[in-house]
Each structure stands twice: as structure tokens, then as C-alpha cells.
Amino acid sequence: MLALQILIDGFAISALYALGAVGFTLIFGVSGVLNLAHGGLMLIAAVAAWYTAGELHAGQYIGAITGLAFGVLAAFLTYFVVVRPIQRSRAIPRDETEIFVLTGTLLWGIMIQEAVAYFFSDNPLTVPALISGVANIDGVRVPFNEILVAVISWLSIGLLWILVNRTRAGKALLACAINPRGLTLLGFELGRIYLLVWLIYGLLVAAAGVLLATFLGTSSGNTGALTASAFSIVVLGGLGSVSGSLIAAYVVGYMETLTAYLVSPQIRTIPSLLLLVLVLYVRPQGLLGRR
Amino acid sequence: MSKPNPSQQNARYAALAAVLGLAAFAAAPLAQAAEPIRIAVIAENSAIGGIAITNAAKLAADEINAKGGVDGRMIEIIDYDDHNSATDAVRAFQRAASQDHAIAVISSYMSEVALALEPWAARLHMPFITPGAASNEITRRIHEDYEHNKYTFHGYLTSTELAQTVCNFSHDVLVTKLHMKSTVVMSEDAAWTKPLDNEYLACLPKAGLTVLDHIRFSPDTTDFTPLFNQIEAKHPDVITAGISHVGVQPTVQWASQQVPIPMSGISSQATTDTFWRDTNGAAQGVILEENAAPNIAVTAKTIPFAQAYIKRYGVTPGYAGYSAADDVNIIAEAVKRAKSTDPDKLVAALEQTDYIGTMGRIQFYGRNEPFTHGLRYGPGYVTGVVVQWQDGKQVAIWPADIATGELKFPSFIKLPEQHAGK
Incomplete structure (x- = not known):
């Protein structure tokens, strides 16, 4: 029964990790941006959902939709206010742009965290479950909402796969990740591709934030950990590799769940962090990384 | 209108200066008599439990001031945000003592923060009450080194x-x-x-x-x-x-x-x-x-305080709100008894506290009792209550x-x- 519990809980938490990390790796793969405000954007979506659902009494569904809208808005804001001005600045040497973007988004993330703590307190935020009640799977009680979180996460990832592999816009994204210069030579406008990728990223990060708020809850104090978790999954999987991130999310998710159940919840994250260090030593490009 | 010549202008300035000087001179004794009693409140503003300390202290101070203050002196709350960090709290504590001339400090619901402030209360001879920390360590230190640590009071029950x-x-x-x-x-x-x-x-x-x-x-x-x-x-x-x-x-x-x-x-x-x-x-x-709840008459003061708090801030006070309000009153009474804000006299007066607050009858344990400067616990004093969310x-x-x-x-x-x- 414990094995089944670990299997189910690990699956759900890993699905959510995967959803969070896939956006992070996509935005890096396509536009070379390591967005350290990732956790902050998840937080904004969660706060918007929590505020609309709870404080404005609009219910969890409208709350979730509002959360998605605010997440996308926050992603665009990050792009236009922080990332693009740095990328276009003539004062920053070309080869240092990535470091500046890294620093800019890190500070942006801290600003979001502090602002949320200031306006909404640092109390954890929870959004009512999208569906309540629990299922009994062979003696293991599983909240319906936990199942839904896993289903929505995988649906989102599936949609992303279809978009990237089956649509013209998606193929352009893929091409941009491989050779942006070649793409411009073919007459594609990079600016529009970046907008598209930030839109997709916004949706993914917002979905992850809202689902987290309905599943475990989150708080402003948690944003650093959310970014770190997405970052380490993506590094483990290989920066820019979507399938690498999915595998890494499941490796991390199950390692954490196994540790929490079989050893102690106190050291939940330690083994996966040790694995990350090990991977950095022996395979610095990550599990499926290209560089 | 003709432009005044320089000498005329100087004379006007001189007259103005004289008037201002006289006014300042006349106002000086008045200002001295109304010198406020400054109490520093250090808490985490973004936490619901933390902001309750600051809000409740301000409410209690306003209530005392509305009744004429302490022998005509108003109570002024100077609040600092410690962001739940012991380092920030220590800095605020130092500033309260050296720059802002606080006579006492009320701070934190975090034992880690209270324990970091306790040595500073000893070094700076600053009476300090924690309204929400619970660690036994706070009173143990006072008991073991009374002369040094007597400036700290534990305004909440020990763990x-x-x-x-x-x-x-x-x-x-x-x-x-x-x-x-x-x-x-x-x-x-x-x-x-x-x-x-x-x-x-x-x-x-x-x-x-x-x-x-x-x-x-x-x-x-x-x-x-x-x-x-x-x-x-x-x-x-x-x-x-x-x-x-x-x-x-x-x-x-x-x-x-x-x-x-x-x-x-x-x-x-x-x-x-x-x-x-x-x-x-x-x-x-x-x-x-x-220690108290908004709709439970632990004492006659509990419900009126909670209602005033809800009216002003729109939420019920967190647990440390009740104790913070009591602490402001305890300090005000101690200043009155001591007829002074001298730290040692204030500590001696605080030790004489016998005050019916929002969470019970408040007395502090003496130096020979194990929880020195902790709240006297038990029936007739502070017992705590147990509630259920329904x-x-x-x-x-x-x-x-x-x-x-x-x-x-x-x-x-x-x-x-x-x-x-x-």
C-alpha cells in the first residue's frame, strides 16, 4: 500500500514539476533566457487565482482563469520590462547579455516576492480544489484534485508537444532554438517568435502556479525554492531539452517522494540535489543536453 | 509696491527671527512637559501574526492617550519591520535605543528573534517584552543571570x-x-x-x-x-x-x-x-x-479589545495581538509607578505588575522562580483557552x-x- 501511495503521489508531484520546468527550458532553448523570476511568475498566477477565488468570491474556476491571464501578463511584463531592454542595450557587451538577463530576472523575481509579501502578507495561499473529494485507489486515499493536477499537467505538456511538432509556428520555435540566424535568413521575424514563446511560457508557468496553489498551496517565501526546483530539474535534464526536463522532473519527483516516505520528509530534497551535483561533475550538459 | 532696501529687509528678518525665537522659548517648557513616552515595536509586518503586534500596540497606545496618557505624557509607538530576520530585529533594537530614544521595546512572536534581542536588552539596558515568543530559553537566561538579563520580560506563556x-x-x-x-x-x-x-x-x-x-x-x-x-x-x-x-x-x-x-x-x-x-x-x-479569542470573555477586557481591533483593522487580532496590547498597558503602568523612564527603575516597576489584561491577570514570576519574568500561569492568572473552528x-x-x-x-x-x- 505504501508502494502504491509513493507511486501515485510521486506521479502527481512529478507531473507538476514537469509542467513548471518545461516552460523554463523552452524559454531558454528558444530565446536563451534563463528566467530566474520563474517562481515569481508562478506566484503571481497563484495570487491572482487565490484573490479572485477567495477574496472576490468568484469561485475556483474563474479564479483559475484569472490566474492564467495574470500569469501571461506577468510573463509579457517580464519580457518587455526586464529581458528585452537588456538584450537590446548597447551599453551591455554582447557576450555578457545572458549574465545581465540572469541578474535582471533574479532581481525582478525578488521584487515580485517582496511586493506580494507587502500587499498580501507572506501567509501561504491556497485556492480551493478544482474538484473536491477523494478517490479510494486500492486502499490509498487520493484527492480527486491531485489526479486532476496530474491530468492537466500532462494535457498541457501534450498540447505543447502538438504545437511544437505539428504546427508551422511550433516548427519555427524549434528552428529558432537550433539556429535563429538561419531562421531570419528564411524570412521569419524573430521578434514575433519571441512573443509567441513568451506567450506559451506564460501559459505554462501560470498553469503550474495555479495548480500548485490548488494542490499544496504556495507563499511568497516559497518563490526562491520554486525557481531553484525548476532550475535544477532543467539543468539535470539538459538546458533547453524539453524531453530531458520531463525525464528529470520524474527523477527528481520520485527521488523526493521516496526519500520523504522511506527516510524522512526532513531531508526530502537532499538526494536529488546530490544527484544534480554528481551530474554536473560527470555529465555537465545534463541527461539529454546538447551543450 | 516698492522693493524694500537691504537694510529694511535685514530689519524684517531680525524681527521675524526674534518673534520665532520668542515663540520657541515660550513653547519649550510646554514641549518638555508633553515629551512622549516612546515604545518601540519590532515585528514582521508581512506576517499576519507579526502585524498584529504592531497594530495592537498602536490601538492600546491610542486608548491610553485618549484617556490623557501617562501623567499627561502621550505614548508614541515607533514601529519597525524586522522581515522575520533576527539581524534586522537587532538593528532596529539598536536604533530604537540610540536614535529614537525608546524607553522600552515590544518585539516578535519568533523565539529565534526574541533570543537574539535578549542580549541586546542586557547590553543596552533596554526593557524588552516579547508578546509572542514561547521558548523556555528566554526565561531560563533571566533566571540564571538575573543581574545581566533582568531587562527582558516574557509577555507570553512559555512552551x-x-x-x-x-x-x-x-x-x-x-x-x-x-x-x-x-x-x-x-x-x-x-x-x-x-x-x-x-x-x-x-x-x-x-x-x-x-x-x-x-x-x-x-x-x-x-x-x-x-x-x-x-x-x-x-x-x-x-x-x-x-x-x-x-x-x-x-x-x-x-x-x-x-x-x-x-x-x-x-x-x-x-x-x-x-x-x-x-x-x-x-x-x-x-x-x-x-491565550484569548475574540468572542470569549477571558476577562472583561478581551471582547472590547477584540472588537475595537476588528473595527479598526478589519480582522481579528492574531494571538500576539492580545499580549502586545497588554504589554503596552503594562509598560504605561510601570512608568506611572516608577515615575521615571530610567531602565532599572522601570524594570523594578514592571516586576510589580499586577494588571488585568485581555488574556488574564498578569504578574511576572520573581527572580527565584524558574520562569523568571515569565507570566504567572494557572487558574486566576493566565491559563490559555482551547477553541475549535466551527x-x-x-x-x-x-x-x-x-x-x-x-x-x-x-x-x-x-x-x-x-x-x-x-
């Missing part, structure tokens, strides 16, 4: 006493009425829970509850499923909690996973009414200890003389009789 209250309640209600026999202790890993857990492990068996397991978890925990799983495997009748840094997440997950075991003990975040909203009602059935309200369950209702649990909870009947 041992908090545990004692939970045990007394468990005996009177859970064991006697509901026939519970066993429990699992689940506490966050923090300074205040070490003595709390020690006392839980000692007093729960005496109260009639066998402790089947003792779980300590990191306050950073976000997924409580494995913990609840571990607890459920032991089949206890009740969970006895010691949580303050966390609260919303374990409660929401307890309800969403329908863990069939009642949750009782200390849950500091659950003391304010925002908790009901923050958990979207998942708090239903949660039993918790607190349909958005805290209903008083214990002690019997103030109880306003009976325990009521959500449908997923299984009580001992139901276990037996299965």
Missing part, C-alpha cells in the same frame, strides 16, 4: 506551559469525554517546540494519551502527505500539533486528503479569522490553544467555565467510538 494547557484540555475533554487513548505528536522544528515537545511527551501520557510517535518536520515543508501517511499508519486517536511557522498548508492538506484523525494542540496561524479564509474553510474541526467561528471548548460549545468534527473524522464500531 512548557502551552503544552501543559494542551495536556489539561486533552485530559478533560479528549480522554474523559471522547474516550481517546492515543496520540501522535507532530511539531515543526523550531526553538519554541523543543521544550514544547519535551512537555508534551511528559504530560500527554499523564493526561491519558499514549504517545505512539513523535514527528518533527522542517518548517519549509510544503507537502505534508508523507507526514500524514506516517501518522495514520500508527492509528492514533488524535494528532497533537505544535505548529506556528506553518499552518495553512498542513490544515488544507489534512482536509483535502481527508485524514480521519482530529487535529489538536497549538496552531498559531489558526488564531486569526483570516485563517478560515486562507484555508477556504479547511480549518473546520481544528482544535487549538490560544463554521467560520472559533467556539470556546475549554476551560469549562468559559466554554460556549461542544466539539464537532467534519464527516471524514473517525472518533474512537466509530473505530470500535467498525
